[in-house]
Amino acid sequence: DTGVSQDPRHKITKRGQNVTFRCDPISEHNRLYWYRQTLGQGPEFLTYFQNEAQLEKSRLLSDRFSAERPKGSFSTLEIQRTEQGDSAMYLCASSLSHSWGQGFAEAFFGQGTRLTVV
Amino acid sequence: AQKVTQAQTEISVVEKEDVTLDCVYETRDTTYYLFWYKQPPSGELVFLIRRNSFDEQNEISGRYSWNFQKSTSSFNFTITASQVVDSAVYFCASLNNFNKFYFGSGTKLNVKP
Numbered sequence: 340d341t342g343v344s345q346d347p348r349h350k351i352t353k354r355g356q357n358v359t360f361r362c363d364p365i366s367e368h369n370r371l372y373w374y375r376q377t378l379g380q381g382p383e384f385l386t387y388f389q390n391e392a393q394l395e396k397s398r399l400l401s402d403r404f405s406a407e408r409p410k411g412s413f414s415t416l417e418i419q420r421t422e423q424g425d426s427a428m429y430l431c432a433s434s435l436s437h438s439w440g441q442g443f444a445e446a447f448f449g450q451g452t453r454l455t456v457v
Numbered sequence: 458a459q460k461v462t463q464a465q466t467e468i469s470v471v472e473k474e475d476v477t478l479d480c481v482y483e484t485r486d487t488t489y490y491l492f493w494y495k496q497p498p499s500g501e502l503v504f505l506i507r508r509n510s511f512d513e514q515n516e517i518s519g520r521y522s523w524n525f526q527k528s529t530s531s532f533n534f535t536i537t538a539s540q541v542v543d544s545a546v547y548f549c550a551s552l553n554n555f556n557k558f559y560f561g562s563g564t565k566l567n568v569k570p
């Protein structure tokens with residue numbers, strides 16, 4: 340396993356179009372995160388999954404955004420009716436989370452999908 | 458609420474100088490984790506270190522060292538004898554309540570030859 344993989348690496352789309360990104364986490368990792376990063380800023384949380392369950396969504400995630408993680412493996416992030424403000428780097432990360440008291444491992448990030456909405 | 462502050466937006470040093478990147482965190486929880494990540498120009502966030510709130514021991518890894526002080530809610534990162542390859546954006550992050558990571562806004566380090 341070579342790490343977290345994201346596809347595509349770059350996406351240019353016209354405003355109003357739908358886009359879908361894919362993330363393949365490290366195989367044994369049960370937790371998967373989506374973050375968004377704009378220029379000069381730190382990553383901002385969008386949502387995360389514990390196995391196939393989506394446990395939390397940020398208020399940043401409008402109704403146009405939806406994420407899935409069927410079967411607790413890969414995940415997709417879809418943006419409908421894209422807007423120019425959606426232009427950003429979308430980062431996926433995975434980690435191995437343990438039960439209470441056993442600690443949390445670090446998250447490993449993919450190389451991201453850079454979205455440009457024109 | 459969780460918050461991570463990296464007050465230094467950008468730092469420039471000359472190769473071989475030592476440099477310290479500051480990180481201040483806010484949390485109400487007694488159990489939490491702190492992290493440092495490096496983001497080179499290629500864009501991928503690279504994990505550097507994890508610390509939990511019960512372990513205040515400082516750590517050294519080669520030219521890198523980390524100073525965790527709960528009394529001042531700081532988790533600072535020092536690069537000794539900096540090199541051009543250290544040029545990147547460095548992010549401090551926290552994790553608590555076993556959910557999401559909170560990142561600071563990052564410190565861009567420029568190491569000039």
